[in-house]
Amino acid sequence: MTRSEELFARAGAVIPGGVNSPVRAFGAVGGTPRFLDRGEGAYVVDVDGNRYVDLIGSWGALLFGHAHPEIVEAACAAAAKGTTFGAPTEGEVELAERIVDALPGVELVRLVSSGTEATMSAVRLARAATGRERILKFDGCYHGHADAFLADGGGSGLATFGIPRSPGVTGGSARDTVTAPFNDLDAVDRVFDDHSGGLAAVIVEPVAANMGVIPPDAGFLEGLRARCTERGSVLIFDEVITGFRIGYGGAQTRWNVTPDLTTLGKVMGGGFPCAAFGGRRDLMERLAPTGPVYQAGTLSGNPVAVAAGIATLDLARRFDPYPGLERTAQTLATGLEGTFGSKPFPVSIGRAGSLLSLFFADGPMRNFADAKAADHDRYARFFHHMLERGVALPPSGYELWTLGTEHGPDEVGAVLEAAGSFEG
Numbered sequence: 001m002t003r004s005e006e007l008f009a010r011a012g013a014v015i016p017g018g019v020n021s022p023v024r025a026f027g028a029v030g031g032t033p034r035f036l037d038r039g040e041g042a043y044v045v046d047v048d049g050n051r052y053v054d055l056i057g058s059w060g061a062l063l064f065g066h067a068h069p070e071i072v073e074a075a076c077a078a079a080a081k082g083t084t085f086g087a088p089t090e091g092e093v094e095l096a097e098r099i100v101d102a103l104p105g106v107e108l109v110r111l112v113s114s115g116t117e118a119t120m121s122a123v124r125l126a127r128a129a130t131g132r133e134r135i136l137k138f139d140g141c142y143h144g145h146a147d148a149f150l151a152d153g154g155g156s157g158l159a160t161f162g163i164p165r166s167p168g169v170t171g172g173s174a175r176d177t178v179t180a181p182f183n184d185l186d187a188v189d190r191v192f193d194d195h196s197g198g199l200a201a202v203i204v205e206p207v208a209a210n211m212g213v214i215p216p217d218a219g220f221l222e223g224l225r226a227r228c229t230e231r232g233s234v235l236i237f238d239e240v241i242t243g244f245r246i247g248y249g250g251a252q253t254r255w256n257v258t259p260d261l262t263t264l265g266k267v268m269g270g271g272f273p274c275a276a277f278g279g280r281r282d283l284m285e286r287l288a289p290t291g292p293v294y295q296a297g298t299l300s301g302n303p304v305a306v307a308a309g310i311a312t313l314d315l316a317r318r319f320d321p322y323p324g325l326e327r328t329a330q331t332l333a334t335g336l337e338g339t340f341g342s343k344p345f346p347v348s349i350g351r352a353g354s355l356l357s358l359f360f361a362d363g364p365m366r367n368f369a370d371a372k373a374a375d376h377d378r379y380a381r382f383f384h385h386m387l388e389r390g391v392a393l394p395p396s397g398y399e400l401w402t403l404g405t406e407h408g409p410d411e412v413g414a415v416l417e418a419a420g421s422f423e424g
Contacts, residue, residue, distance in 0.1 A: 003047040007035045028396040029380040034387075039066025041406035044392060052392035053411045057402040059394075060209070060241045060355065061266035064315055065406030071270045071311045078307035084299060091310060092301035098313045099268065099276060102249050105237065105258045109278030110287060111301040115240035115265035116144025118277040119203065121295045122261045123148055126201035126234035128293045129283050136191050136202045136233075138182040140211030140368025140398075143203055143238050143263075147173040181367045182208050183216060185223040192231055201261075202228055203236040206251035209400045210241075211371040212357035213350035221257040228260070234283070240265035240275065241400070244313065246353040247322050254353075267316075270308030273299075321405045325354035328412060329403050332356065335416040345378065345424050354403040357394075358382075371398060382422055389418035 011018035019025045019033065026033045034046040042065055044054045054066070064071065078091070092111060099109045112118050123135055123146075135148060143149040147169045178195065180187040182204075192199065206221055208214040228235040237259035242251040244267040252258055261279035268274060278284060286293045315321075333349045333356055340347040348363025349356060359365055360382070361374035379397035386393050391414065394401060 002032075004035045005032050007047065008032050023394070023396050023399060026395045028376065029383045031384060033395070034392070041065040042404060042408070042411045050390070052387070052390050053414050054392050055401040055403070055415070056392055056394050057404055058271060059266065060245055060400065060402040061269065061271050062404050063245060063267045063312060063321065065404040068315070070315060071308050074307040074311035075270070075272065075304050078304045081303070083304055084302055086298055089301065089303050089306070091303055091306040095306045095309050095313070098310065099264065099278060102244070102313070103252060103262055103278070104249065105252050105260070105262045106278035107281040108284035109276050110284065110295065111306070112275045112277065112297055113273050113299050113302070114144070115263065115275050116146055117297065118240065118263035118265060118275045119143040119149065119236075119238055120146035122236050122263050122277045123201055123203065124295070125283060125286060125293055126236065126261065128286055129234060130198065130200045130232065132198050132200035133176050134178055134195055134199050135176065136178050136180060136188070136199050138204055138208070139179050140182060140371060141205045141208055141238070142210035148177050181369065182214060183220050183366045185220060188224065188227060192227060198231055199233045201234040201236050203238055205238045205241065206255065206257070207242050207246060207352040207355060209355055211368045211398050212359055212365065213352055213355045213400050214365050214367065214371070215350070215352040216255065217366065221255050225257050225259070234261060235259045236261045236263065238263050241355070244268055244316060245355065248316055248320070267312060268309050269305050270312035272302070272305035272308045274302065274305035274309050322353070324405065325403055328407055329354045329356055332403070332412050332415060335412065336419060339416055339420045343424065345375070356401050357399070358401070359397065378424060381424070385422045386418050389421075391415050391418050
């Protein structure tokens with residue numbers, strides 16, 4: 001028995017399913033999850049000593065790879081002064097200033113501890129500001145596990161496990177969430193027309209990254225902006241993944257579309273539990289203590305997480321890693337297309353910046369229906385083929401691959417070599 005098998009058996013006795021987030025269980029691909037011991041730049045090493053090129057990158061959080069010395073040093077220095085205070089610190093102000101400076105849609109920002117907290121709070125704020133209850137989300141987009149987002153068509157783990165709506169979510173919560181296909185403005189118009197009382201908010205991943213990576217069609221984000229402005233709805237960009245990842249100013253800068261509210265996480269915390277939501281001043285000032293909309297958190301603005309976040313954003317400003325990441329991702333995507341071009345099965349690569357995914361399907365992929373129609377059984381075989389050859393992919397065809405600055409020609413070459421021997 002391997003150490004991973006031993007640990008998974010032990011975990012099953014004390015943790016539901018043996019994991020603390022469902023997709024880690026390998027349920028979509030079969031087998032035993034690898035328990036990791038450490039990360040080294042572009043690599044992870046499991047408890048049995050196996051070393052893998054890591055294309056998960058903590059689901060997009062690690063822009064500069066594992067254990068970057070400056071980020072680790074900043075976190076250690078902060079921890080030495082105290083790990084939590086439940087009181088304001090200078091670091092919170094400095095991180096907030098960086099976020100406001102970077103994102104055109106953010107005038108004020110509130111720090112929280114998770115993306116779910118951020119999106120949940122943004123929707124609450126939108127409902128309070130508009131006096132409306134219903135929100136629109138898009139099939140296959142994932143915004144965390146708050147009740148409002150667990151309607152039919154949830155992405156990420158909901159898609160992986162085929163759960164249309166989680167037990168425990170009330171009918172009222174589900175009714176207040178309306179879904180439409182991603183990249184379909186006609187469907188958006190129908191939703192607006194069907195709800196004469198208006199929608200409180202439209203929430204969207206500007207690049208869908210929880211049904212695989214599916215970029216927005218030309219005009220889609222602009223169309224959402226125009227419709228929300230016309231109908232008095234709050235436009236929320238969920239940039240938990242894309243913020244500081246697709247570019248320093250996020251997807252809103254890349255596509256030049258400014259939302260009313262933005263949610264952030266992953267990169268902004270430097271690999272620590274840290275997230276945020278922010279937006280227009282008039283909306284954000286409705287939050288307590290300046291307004292009546294309540295939101296709070298003991299560990300919000302945790303000093304260790306904040307220090308790691310500051311170090312990460314400062315690295316991004318200093319070195320501008322985005323052109324290099326774009327080139328590496330394009331090289332990998334082009335290489336995969338060439339590798340599979342002669343195979344007797346279809347492959348489509350979804351990519352935006354340093355986010356990408358591989359679908360065993362004819363492309364291009366535009367929405368969740370396309371993603372569901374891909375051959376996920378073949379993806380499971382491909383996943384294990386790659387794992388056996390030292391490449392760690394997400395254990396689901398609905399999840400994204402991410403690259404960091406530590407992925408170079410050697411790592412891209414190793415991925416392409418392993419993929420080249422896959423026969424289906």
